[in-house]
Amino acid sequence: MSTESTTTDVAAQPDGEPLRVILAKLGLDGHDRGLKVVARMLRDAGVEVIYLGIRQTTATIINAAEQEDADAIGLSMHNAGHLTLAPRMVEAVKEAGLDIPVIVGGIIPDDDVIELQNKGIAAVLGPGASTDDVVAAVRTSISN
Template structure:
């Protein structure tokens, strides 16, 4: 059991029904001792922000499988900035290598692809949270 109980929001933004991956990630994080607040499908930036405030989330994970990441990723970071919420955003799913840089530049903390192992998923989330806490 980890001494620090991380609370992570997992959601899919907009019209994207591929939720197999996000369910696997939810389970990986749960089994690593984190509390996952599972929002599931068809969320909006507004509903994610509201959940992040009410749940006092330590990180937000967005699952993207519809090639919308370059539109929705920056939109989400912009919404977080507007709300003055300093919470790391991690994007997982199908993101071509050449798009990763652009996402990171827009303020996304990390990008996880289909090949990521359970350990990688957990350490990426942990690192993103501790990087934010150090600033």
């Protein structure tokens, strides 16, 4: 069909298109200062941040990821629930048939970082991460 040859892959991420990243906090964790800082960092790096804020569930985040056609999910965690909640998010993403990375930021002990990575978390960002660190982690996670 002639239209086939002119239609490019609908899944391709063309150069220069803004990335769309969801930022949220799961469960009963109200400390959103970090999330707001990261939202600002990403915005200043040209990213379109879909800001969901606090007290979200994995189901809400999956809904948003589908409707917003997000390129990545960023979770901020400060209540020591990361070993439970973050892998649950990764599972939910898989179950929904989505192929997007989950990135975690927050207070994460070093020992836990390895475990999170083993459970499919694409990147872990700690306190003091610079704008460049955050943006690089997002871009690398998406392109992998």
